[in-house]
Amino acid sequence: xxxxxxxxxxxxxxxxxxxxxxxxxxxxxxxxxxxxxxxxxxxxxxxxxxxxxxxxxxxxxxxxxxxxxxxxxxxxxxxxxxxxxxxxxxxxxxxxxxxxxxxxxxxxxxxxxxxxxxxxxxxxxxxxxxxxxxxxxxxxxxxxxxxxxxxxxxxxxxxxxxxxxxxxxxxxxxxxxxxxxxxxxxxxxxxxxxxxxxxxxxxxxxxxxxxxxxxxxxxxxxxxxxxxxxxxxxxxxxxxxxxxxxxxxxxxxxxxxxxxxxxxxxxxxxxxxxxxxxxxxxxxxxxxxxxxxxxxxxxxxxxxxxxxxxxxxxxxxxxxxxxxxxxxxxxxxxxxxxxxxxx
Numbered sequence: 001x002x003x004x005x006x007x008x009x010x011x012x013x014x015x016x017x018x019x020x021x022x023x024x025x026x027x028x029x030x031x032x033x034x035x036x037x038x039x040x041x042x043x044x045x046x047x048x049x050x051x052x053x054x055x056x057x058x059x060x061x062x063x064x065x066x067x068x069x070x071x072x073x074x075x076x077x078x079x080x081x082x083x084x085x086x087x088x089x090x091x092x093x094x095x096x097x098x099x100x101x102x103x104x105x106x107x108x109x110x111x112x113x114x115x116x117x118x119x120x121x122x123x124x125x126x127x128x129x130x131x132x133x134x135x136x137x138x139x140x141x142x143x144x145x146x147x148x149x150x151x152x153x154x155x156x157x158x159x160x161x162x163x164x165x166x167x168x169x170x171x172x173x174x175x176x177x178x179x180x181x182x183x184x185x186x187x188x189x190x191x192x193x194x195x196x197x198x199x200x201x202x203x204x205x206x207x208x209x210x211x212x213x214x215x216x217x218x219x220x221x222x223x224x225x226x227x228x229x230x231x232x233x234x235x236x237x238x239x240x241x242x243x244x245x246x247x248x249x250x251x252x253x254x255x256x257x258x259x260x261x262x263x264x265x266x267x268x269x270x271x272x273x274x275x276x277x278x279x280x281x282x283x284x285x286x287x288x289x290x291x292x293x294x295x296x297x298x299x300x301x302x303x304x305x306x307x308x309x310x311x312x313x314x315x316x317x318x319x320x321x322x323x324x325x326x327x328x329x330x331x332x333x334x335x336x337x338x339x340x341x342x343x
Contacts, residue, residue, distance in 0.1 A: 023239020
């Protein structure tokens, strides 16, 4: 097999593996509230989330994929760019697995973007980076949880007012049903934003290898790109179905205790934030988003109900994700250079 094709096939396989890991790492984001309120069992919840992760490809235009494919400047006549993509993926996967093992709900999105940027910096320095794309991602590190927090708080207050005359048992019954809808919406937003990141990485790889042009647009209606869209959403769905119970316990049970009405409000707020970001083509952290929404909902009753020590630990993980995944990816790129000094 041609060495370029071998590298392309290997990197695509690793990209889809990253999507699977992303799915089970971020499964907690989609199901934490619906499991912690005991509306669904963990097994049924992950299957519910996986289905809506998959069908998201029929709902959202691939604007996020376009953003991610342009994190670094790609030149089709330089095979080293394929190693930049490969090293970025490996760096992101290593960081994701470490934080999954530690039970930290960090961002797979930021790990991927930090990884590609770190590998790019190791290759040609700051000139290779589209800094406007990076700053857009960095801006939404605080904005995504803040929007989730505000929306979660506002929706919860509105629900309190609308149903103030209802009996608690009736409210509980209604929002147990409602959480099926809100969890589906959140999983739809999760699949729409996260699967597109891997789509963008594969597109960048194929541009670097000379198999696609920089003007190529991902679409289900074009046979040469439909396989990218389909495979990434399928890999995300499979990963979600495998679940991520370690992080579910942190997200849904350690931050604050939720009732079905709170779970509904948190998921709805998170879904709104993800829909907004995906429409704007901004790759955000689904972890940041749902965490902010959960804290916003919990804050409507009493701030002491929030376990701020857990939240602080999560924030530190967020802060460290971009630089540390970038560092791991840079080391992977240097290792590739040592093995293949010709590029």
